[in-house]
Amino acid sequence: MTIVTPELLTRYDISGPRYTSYPTADRFVDAFGEQDYVLALQQRRQSPVGKAMPLSIYVHIPFCESLCYYCACNKIITKHHDRADVYLRYLSREIDLHTAHCGVGQTVSQVHLGGGTPTFLSDEGLRDLMGMLRSQFTLVPGGEYSIEVDPRTVDADRLAVLAELGFNRLSFGVQDFDPEVQKAVHRIQPAEQVFALVEAARRIGFESINVDLIYGLPKQTPESFDRTLAQVAQLRPDRIALYGYAHLPERFKPQRRIVVVDLPGAANKVAMLARALAAFDAAGYDYIGMDHFALPDDALAVAKRQGRLHRNFQGYSTQPDCDLIGLGVSAIGKIGATYSQNAKSLEDYQDLLDQGHLPVVRGLAVSRDDLLRRAVIMALMCQGEVLYESIELSHLINFREYFASELQALRGMQEQGLVRLTDTGIEVTSMGWFFVRGVAMVFDKYLQADRTRARFSKII
Ligand code: SF4
Numbered sequence: 001m002t003i004v005t006p007e008l009l010t011r012y013d014i015s016g017p018r019y020t021s022y023p024t025a026d027r028f029v030d031a032f033g034e035q036d037y038v039l040a041l042q043q044r045r046q047s048p049v050g051k052a053m054p055l056s057i058y059v060h061i062p063f064c065e066s067l068c069y070y071c072a073c074n075k076i077i078t079k080h081h082d083r084a085d086v087y088l089r090y091l092s093r094e095i096d097l098h099t100a101h102c103g104v105g106q107t108v109s110q111v112h113l114g115g116g117t118p119t120f121l122s123d124e125g126l127r128d129l130m131g132m133l134r135s136q137f138t139l140v141p142g143g144e145y146s147i148e149v150d151p152r153t154v155d156a157d158r159l160a161v162l163a164e165l166g167f168n169r170l171s172f173g174v175q176d177f178d179p180e181v182q183k184a185v186h187r188i189q190p191a192e193q194v195f196a197l198v199e200a201a202r203r204i205g206f207e208s209i210n211v212d213l214i215y216g217l218p219k220q221t222p223e224s225f226d227r228t229l230a231q232v233a234q235l236r237p238d239r240i241a242l243y244g245y246a247h248l249p250e251r252f253k254p255q256r257r258i259v260v261v262d263l264p265g266a267a268n269k270v271a272m273l274a275r276a277l278a279a280f281d282a283a284g285y286d287y288i289g290m291d292h293f294a295l296p297d298d299a300l301a302v303a304k305r306q307g308r309l310h311r312n313f314q315g316y317s318t319q320p321d322c323d324l325i326g327l328g329v330s331a332i333g334k335i336g337a338t339y340s341q342n343a344k345s346l347e348d349y350q351d352l353l354d355q356g357h358l359p360v361v362r363g364l365a366v367s368r369d370d371l372l373r374r375a376v377i378m379a380l381m382c383q384g385e386v387l388y389e390s391i392e393l394s395h396l397i398n399f400r401e402y403f404a405s406e407l408q409a410l411r412g413m414q415e416q417g418l419v420r421l422t423d424t425g426i427e428v429t430s431m432g433w434f435f436v437r438g439v440a441m442v443f444d445k446y447l448q449a450d451r452t453r454a455r456f457s458k459i460i
Helices: 006-011 034-046 048-052 082-102 123-136 156-164 179-184 191-204 222-235 253-257 266-282 299-305 346-354 368-383 388-395 404-415 432-441 445-449
Strands: 055-061 106-115 137-149 169-175 208-215 239-244 286-289 292-294 310-312 315-317 324-327 332-335 338-342 360-365 385-387 419-421 425-428
Touching: 006 266, 034 048, 034 082, 034 332, 034 338, 034 360, 055 082, 055 123, 082 123, 082 324, 082 346, 106 123, 123 137, 123 156, 137 156, 156 191, 169 191, 191 208, 191 222, 208 222, 208 266, 222 266, 239 266, 266 286, 286 299, 286 432, 292 299, 299 315, 310 368, 324 338, 368 385, 368 388, 368 432, 368 445, 385 388, 404 419, 404 432, 425 432
Parallel strands: 055 106, 055 324, 106 137, 137 169, 169 208, 208 239
Antiparallel strands: 239 292, 286 292, 310 315, 324 332, 332 338, 338 360, 385 425, 419 425
């Protein structure tokens, strides 16, 4: 792996979108509503290409039993598990409204349950939810069926139920194994518990196990984080996602409970990131891009080597770019050339469904320029390469003319060794992979037009 020095990390210590979509969700508009979404669903149903393309489904389960102080997710803290039963009834209604427009039995190759805490649902609740999906859609064998798991909410028996329901991928929220850090963020989960669960998951036969980590949390030091990294190397998950904590208490209320003096300074954050990159490299992980690492034989690493990597709202994926139905409060969908988002508050979400409406409240009809830029950004983020000819043929433009100012901006990055501009296209260097978000940002028209907005997380 290329050695990424703290100096380079400091130089590119800027904020940027994660580009799980382009345009990014903060560009969605209220003018896009249910009618537009229904039209997109109907057009999909009528188009032979749309119908032939498998769907992806995301279900948002917003409930959590206790609050993690670093949390920036859309969630509801409650110990009342009966709230989940009510929520499932609304999800059922939402699914029915969808199939009324897009047809029953559509092929689905990817399901992801996120939150919140999907494992807040009881085994029965999860069974009901998967039953609803299977009764209305056709979940193909060999698809990616994944669920985010809070280790505090499951045991080996529950993991066995998840496997029985068809899930083949688990993502454990670990963040940090250090007890002091766990106390400071109000998320206590002993390392032994996670080790036991991962071992059980392997025994059960899950295809891929991911672990989420966060650096930059209160009470973390480069030395304490080294210990967590050593434990993660021992745990040996198939995939690791490493996120930088962004302290934005004015935007995310739970973060106001974090004691500011406990937060590591910028130099220590950079040191933690540099040490993590070195530790994962030493442990044999491949860098996938954008916060993600995988063992060389994991499907994601194989897909990256073969140039088959894709990117969607769940991050990197081996599944080809497909339409996405987002179910549940605040869920985002992508159908044809549109993005849509459901109501963010549970009350609004339920009210709309009570009135017989799909709960879509904002979104975007993507323009031709958006589609073109999305193709360039995704090629950079997934293949690390843009071939001018391929973009020119599929979008009927002259690349060098259309993107003259962007190519000019990339020349600076070329001097810093992040990209290579060749006669035929743009190549991201092995060093550039670590800053690929910064390279992609050059092609983000909205960001370039609005440079004052710095509301994204750091680019690596
Ligand atoms: S971090 Fe996850 S588990 Fe913790 S409160 Fe937020 S959504 Fe819930």
